[in-house]
Amino acid sequence: MGNHDAASARARVGAAGDSAAPQQGARPGGQQLMKLSNWPVSRRLYAVIALALVMGLVFGGLEVAAAESSATQFGRVLHLAQLGQQDVLLTQELQNERDYSLGLTYGGAKGDLPALRNATDAEAANVLALGAGVDGSYPANIQASVAALRSKLGSLAKLRDTVLTQFWDRSHGSGIEGLGVLTQYAPLINNLITLNDELAQGISDSRLAIDVRELNLLSLEKDQVAQQRGLFYNAFTQQFFSDGALQALISARSAEQSDEAAFLAAATPAVQHAYSTAAAGLGVKEVKRVEDFFFIDGNDEQANPFFSPNINKETVGFAVAQAPQAWYQASSQKIDGMQAVESGIAQDIVARAESLQHGAGQSALIVSVIVVAVLLIVLAAALMVARSLALPLRRLRAGALDIATVQLPERMRRLSEAPDEPLEVAPIDVLSVDEIGQVARAFDQVHAEAVRLAGNEAMLRTSFNAMFVNLSRRSQTLIERLARTIDSLEQNEDDPERLYSLFSMDHMVTRMRRNSENLLLLAGHEGARKWSDPVSVADVARAAVSEIEHYARVVLSIQPGVAVVGPAVSDVVHLLAELIENATLFSPTDTAVQVSGAELASGGVLLEITDKGIGIPEERLAEMNWRLRSTPVIDVSVSRHMGLFAVARLAERHGVQVRLRPASPQGLSALVWLPDAVIEHMARPFAGPRPPLAAQAAGLQVRRSPGQSGITAPAAAGQEPVDWFRGKNLPS
Numbered sequence: 001m002g003n004h005d006a007a008s009a010r011a012r013v014g015a016a017g018d019s020a021a022p023q024q025g026a027r028p029g030g031q032q033l034m035k036l037s038n039w040p041v042s043r044r045l046y047a048v049i050a051l052a053l054v055m056g057l058v059f060g061g062l063e064v065a066a067a068e069s070s071a072t073q074f075g076r077v078l079h080l081a082q083l084g085q086q087d088v089l090l091t092q093e094l095q096n097e098r099d100y101s102l103g104l105t106y107g108g109a110k111g112d113l114p115a116l117r118n119a120t121d122a123e124a125a126n127v128l129a130l131g132a133g134v135d136g137s138y139p140a141n142i143q144a145s146v147a148a149l150r151s152k153l154g155s156l157a158k159l160r161d162t163v164l165t166q167f168w169d170r171s172h173g174s175g176i177e178g179l180g181v182l183t184q185y186a187p188l189i190n191n192l193i194t195l196n197d198e199l200a201q202g203i204s205d206s207r208l209a210i211d212v213r214e215l216n217l218l219s220l221e222k223d224q225v226a227q228q229r230g231l232f233y234n235a236f237t238q239q240f241f242s243d244g245a246l247q248a249l250i251s252a253r254s255a256e257q258s259d260e261a262a263f264l265a266a267a268t269p270a271v272q273h274a275y276s277t278a279a280a281g282l283g284v285k286e287v288k289r290v291e292d293f294f295f296i297d298g299n300d301e302q303a304n305p306f307f308s309p310n311i312n313k314e315t316v317g318f319a320v321a322q323a324p325q326a327w328y329q330a331s332s333q334k335i336d337g338m339q340a341v342e343s344g345i346a347q348d349i350v351a352r353a354e355s356l357q358h359g360a361g362q363s364a365l366i367v368s369v370i371v372v373a374v375l376l377i378v379l380a381a382a383l384m385v386a387r388s389l390a391l392p393l394r395r396l397r398a399g400a401l402d403i404a405t406v407q408l409p410e411r412m413r414r415l416s417e418a419p420d421e422p423l424e425v426a427p428i429d430v431l432s433v434d435e436i437g438q439v440a441r442a443f444d445q446v447h448a449e450a451v452r453l454a455g456n457e458a459m460l461r462t463s464f465n466a467m468f469v470n471l472s473r474r475s476q477t478l479i480e481r482l483a484r485t486i487d488s489l490e491q492n493e494d495d496p497e498r499l500y501s502l503f504s505m506d507h508m509v510t511r512m513r514r515n516s517e518n519l520l521l522l523a524g525h526e527g528a529r530k531w532s533d534p535v536s537v538a539d540v541a542r543a544a545v546s547e548i549e550h551y552a553r554v555v556l557s558i559q560p561g562v563a564v565v566g567p568a569v570s571d572v573v574h575l576l577a578e579l580i581e582n583a584t585l586f587s588p589t590d591t592a593v594q595v596s597g598a599e600l601a602s603g604g605v606l607l608e609i610t611d612k613g614i615g616i617p618e619e620r621l622a623e624m625n626w627r628l629r630s631t632p633v634i635d636v637s638v639s640r641h642m643g644l645f646a647v648a649r650l651a652e653r654h655g656v657q658v659r660l661r662p663a664s665p666q667g668l669s670a671l672v673w674l675p676d677a678v679i680e681h682m683a684r685p686f687a688g689p690r691p692p693l694a695a696q697a698a699g700l701q702v703r704r705s706p707g708q709s710g711i712t713a714p715a716a717a718g719q720e721p722v723d724w725f726r727g728k729n730l731p732s
Contacts, residue, residue, distance in 0.1 A: 060371030067364035099230035221259035229331035283333025399428035415458035534563035544576035
C-alpha cells in the first residue's frame with residue numbers, strides 16, 4: 001500500500017485541523033489571561049467588587065483609625081487629668097509644709113512638721129506613680145515637665161535639709177528666713193502648676209479648656225494666698241518683717257487680686273458660686289482684717305507695727321501673743337476653701353476627660369460597626385448584581401455549548417434519519433429582558449436557523465442518497481446482466497485466450513459492482529448480498545481475493561476452524577477486498593501480498609494484509625488511521641478516498657477495528673480485528689473444495705481459474721479465488 005491515495009492532501013489538512021482544533025470551552029493561556037479583555041466576566045465583576053471593598057476598607061479604616069487615635073489621645077488626657085488631680089493635692093501639701101516651716105524658731109520644737117512631710121511624701125509617691133505612665137506618645141513639653149517634676153521630687157529630701165540648715169541666724173529663738181524658704185519651694189510648686197496648665201494641650205474641647213484655665217488661675221491665686229500665709233506666719237512669729245518680706249507680701253496680695261479677677265472672669269457660673277461660698281467663710285474675713293490692718297490702715301509704715309496696741313481682738317481678731325497660730329488657722333481656712341474649689345475643678349477635668357475618652361471609644365466602635373455594616377451591605381449588593389450577571393452568562397454559555405455539542409448534532413442526526421421531523425427549538429434558559437436575555441434570544445434564532453438549514457441539508461442529503469441508491473441499483477442491475485452474459489460466454493468458450501479475456505472482464509465487472517456497493521454505503525444503505533449461514537474466514541478471504549484484478553499475487557495463510565457469521569459475511573468480504581486491492585495496486589507487480597489470520601487468545605480474529613511497497617510518511621499514516629477510526633462526514637474528499645470511506649463504514653457497522661502500520665522491512669500492513677460478535681467456531685474445518693450440496697447450502701459458487709482452462713496466468717500455489725456472487729455454478 002505504498003503510495004496510497006495520493007490525492008489526500010486536502011483531507012489530511014482537514015483532519016489535522018479537526019485534531020488540532022481547541023476544545024470547546026478551553027481557556028486562554030497564561031499570557032492571554034494577563035489582558036483584561038480576556039478575563040471572564042465573573043472575574044471582572046469580582047475584581048471591581050474587590051477594588052470597591054478595598055477602597056471602602058481603606059477609607060473606613062482611616063475613619064476607624066482616626067476615631068481610635070482620638071480615643072487614645074483622650075486616654076492620654078485622662079491620664080494627665082488624674083495626674084493633675086494628684087498634683088493639686090501634692091501642691092497643697094507642699095504649701096502646708098513650706099508655710100508651717102516659716103513659723104519655726106531656731107532650737108524650738110518642730111511641731112506638726114514631720115506629719116506634714118509624711119503627708120507630702122504620700123502624695124508625692126502617687127504623683128511619681130502616675131508620672132511613670134507618661135511615655136513617648138505624649139507631647140514633648142509634657143514629657144519635659146513630668147521629667148523635671150520627677151527630678152525635683154527626687155531632690156525633695158535635699159530641699160528640706162537646705163531649708164532647716166541654711167536659713168537661720170543661729171541665735172536661740174530666732175525665726176527662719178522666710179523669703180529664702182519660699183524661693184527653695186517655688187520651682188517645685190511652679191512646676192506642678194505649669195503641668196496642670198498643659199492638660200488640655202492639643203484638645204479642641206472648649207469645656208475641658210475652660211476647666212483647665214480655671215484650675216490654673218485658681219492654683220496661681222491660691223499659691224499667692226499661701227505665700228502670704230507663710231510670710232505673715234513668719235512675721236508674727238518673729239514680731240517683725242524680715243528684709244524684703246513686707247514688699248513680698250504686697251506683691252503677693254496684688255498678684256492674688258489680679259489672679260482672682262482673671263479666675264472669676266474665666267469661671268463658669270457654677271464654679272463662681274462655689275468660690276463665693278468658700279470666700280464667705282470666717283477665716284477669709286479674719287485674713288482680710290489682718291491685711292486691711294497692715295496695708296489699708298497704713299500700720300505697715302510704723303517702725304514696729306507688731307508692738308502697736310491696735311493689734312487686738314477688736315482690730316485683727318486676736319492679740320499679739322495669739323497672732324501666729326490664729327493667723328495660720330484663719331489663712332489655712334481660706335486656703336482650704338480654695339482647695340475645695342480647686343479639687344472640684346480637678347475632679348470636673350477628670351470626669352470630662354473620662355467622658356471624652358468614653359465618647360471617642362464609643363465613636364470608634366460605632367464607626368467600626370458602620371464601616372463593617374456598609375461594607376457588608378455593599379458586598380451583598382455587589383454580589384447580588386454580579387450574580388445576576390454571571391449566572392445568566394453561565395447559563396447562556398452552557399446552553400450555547402450544549403446546543404453546539406449535543407442538541408444540534410443530535411438534531412442533525414435525527415433529521416438525517418427522518419427529514420420531516422419538526423424544526424422547533426427549545427429556548428436557552430435565560431428568560432430576562434436585559435442585554436443577556438436579548439443575546440440568548442438572538443442565539444435561539446441562530447439555533448433555529450441552523451436547525452432549518454440542517455433540515456434543508458438533510459432533505460438535500462436524502463435526495464442525493466436516493467439518487468445514489470437509484471443510480472447504484474440501476475448500475476447493479478446492468479452489472480448483474482453483464483456478469484450473467486460473461487458467465488454464459490465463459491461456459492461456452494474453450495479458446496484459452498478468449499477465456500482469459502472473459503475472466504479479466506469478469507474481474508472488472510466485480511470491481512464495478514463493488515464501486516456500486518460503495519455508492520450504497522455513501523447513501524447509508526446496505527448491500528443486496530446477504531447470507532444467513534456462517535462462512536469460514538479462509539473462504540471469506542478467498543472471496544475477497546476473487547474480487548480484485550491481481551488475485552494471483554495474493555498468498556493466503558488463514559487459521560481454519562473459525563467462521564464469520566452470516567449477516568457479516570458480505571461486509572467483511574467487501575472490507576477485505578478494498579484493503580487487498582489497495583495492497584496490490586500500490587506495491588510492485590512482482591511481489592506477493594500476504595494475507596494471514598489467526599484467532600487471538602484475548603478474543604476475536606486478527607487478519608493482517610502486508611505488501612512490499614515503499615510505505616507512507618507517519619503524518620499521512622496518522623491521517624489515514626484517523627479516517628478509518630472516525631468515519632468522516634461525507635464531502636468531496638470522500639470521492640477521492642472511497643476505499644477508506646467504505647472500509648471505515650463497514651468496520652463501524654460490525655465493530656471491526658482496522659489499523660494501518662509500517663511493515664518490516666518496508667511496505668505497509670493493514671490489521672483487521674474481527675470481534676467475537678462476528679465470528680463463531682466451526683464444527684469441522686473446511687479443507688478443500690466444498691461438495692456441490694454443501695456449496696449450494698452455503699450459497700457459495702465455485703469458479704474455475706484461468707489455469708484450469710489452460711490459461712497461462714500466474715497463480716498462487718494451492719490458492720484459488722472463490723466467487724460467491726454469480727448466481728450459478730461455474731464449471732470445475
